[in-house]
Amino acid sequence: xxxxxxxxxxxxxxxxxxxxxxxxxxxxxxxxxxxxxxxxxxxxxxxxxxxxxxxxxxxxxxxxxxxxxxxxxxxxxxxxxxxxxxxxxxxxxxxxxxxxxxxxxxxxxxxxxxxxxxxxxxxxxxxxxxxxxxxxxxxxxxxxxxxxxxxxxxxxxxxxxxxxxxxxxxxxxxxxxxxxxxxxxxxxxxxxxxxxxxxxxxxxxxxxxxxxxxxxxxxxxxxxxxxxxxxxxxxxxxxxxxxxxxxxxxxxxxxxxxxxxxxxxxxxxxxxxxxxxxxxxxxxxxxxxxxxxxxxxxxxxxxxxxxxxxxxxxxxxxxxxxxxxxxxx
Numbered sequence: 001x002x003x004x005x006x007x008x009x010x011x012x013x014x015x016x017x018x019x020x021x022x023x024x025x026x027x028x029x030x031x032x033x034x035x036x037x038x039x040x041x042x043x044x045x046x047x048x049x050x051x052x053x054x055x056x057x058x059x060x061x062x063x064x065x066x067x068x069x070x071x072x073x074x075x076x077x078x079x080x081x082x083x084x085x086x087x088x089x090x091x092x093x094x095x096x097x098x099x100x101x102x103x104x105x106x107x108x109x110x111x112x113x114x115x116x117x118x119x120x121x122x123x124x125x126x127x128x129x130x131x132x133x134x135x136x137x138x139x140x141x142x143x144x145x146x147x148x149x150x151x152x153x154x155x156x157x158x159x160x161x162x163x164x165x166x167x168x169x170x171x172x173x174x175x176x177x178x179x180x181x182x183x184x185x186x187x188x189x190x191x192x193x194x195x196x197x198x199x200x201x202x203x204x205x206x207x208x209x210x211x212x213x214x215x216x217x218x219x220x221x222x223x224x225x226x227x228x229x230x231x232x233x234x235x236x237x238x239x240x241x242x243x244x245x246x247x248x249x250x251x252x253x254x255x256x257x258x259x260x261x262x263x264x265x266x267x268x269x270x271x272x273x274x275x276x277x278x279x280x281x282x283x284x285x286x287x288x289x290x291x292x293x294x295x296x297x298x299x300x301x302x303x304x305x306x307x308x309x310x311x312x313x314x315x316x317x318x319x320x321x322x323x324x325x326x327x328x329x
Contacts, residue, residue, distance in 0.1 A: 033070035040254030055243035130187035137165035228321020264327035273320030
């Protein structure tokens with residue numbers, strides 16, 4: 001898989017440009033921003049790192065997490081995701097134009113990996129799956145086809161996306177997971193894919209996920225980690241670090257601390273990413289003025305086999321920016 005397969009450059013650039021427009025529309029008033037502690041470990045100490053489109057990113061002095069601080073209030077973020085141009089473009093154009101390739105290259109492999117991870121915890125029950133942030137319901141659809149669960153349910157706060165899922169025949173809870181009562185749904189497995197980097201309060205989000213799980217149930221999530229290679233190399237230049245959408249880039253150490261704070265038992269962290277080198281290579285090709293670190297340039301000059309070996313090294317040692325987590329209630 002290549003970056004261009006899942007993020008066609010022209011369409012993705014239009015999405016990012018709309019994001020910048022949205023910043024001027026929704027986030028120009030500093031009074032709407034609030035100071036926060038580290039979203040991973042709650043430490044108040046940090047080192048200022050960089051500013052991007054008016055958002056300030058800092059690095060936690062304890063766990064190395066990169067996060068936006070100060071950040072828009074939770075209410076402002078909720079209004080933005082309901083009304084902003086970039087979220088609407090993502091839903092109406094970007095995701096629809098890439099839905100088929102994402103199904104084949106992301107969602108079907110994602111279902112396969114979920115099955116493998118579940119097999120590592122054979123004592124757990126696997127009757128009901130709840131997908132938090134169900135979007136267009138593609139993952140729900142794949143899981144229904146796979147037949148791993150008796151019941152597949154989605155949590156999706158966006159009315160348009162929730163209705164899209166209902167039209168595919170899925171039961172949908174149309175509210176943020178933080179507002180879902182324990183009595184509304186009980187899951188053996190809850191999944192959330194590429195959500196944690198967006199939320200105002202990752203701890204509250206994970207605690208809400210734990211609340212809808214049966215005792216011993218599994219929470220399986222993916223997100224971006226600042227411990228990963230391409231984010232470490234590109235840092236503020238990385239397209240993945242783009243406000244107002246991505247606020248939290250929790251380190252591997254930060255995730256261990258965050259899961260303990262949430263009351264979840266960590267089963268496994270893994271970084272099975274395939275795109276770190278490709279992302280860095282593409283950025284360097286598109287920005288000839290950018291001087292790659294010498295060692296990174298050396299890696300990219302090596303044959304494809306050597307580059308594949310290096311990407312495998314990143315995967316094996318929790319050094320890819322695409323992180324999976326498995327935790328138990």
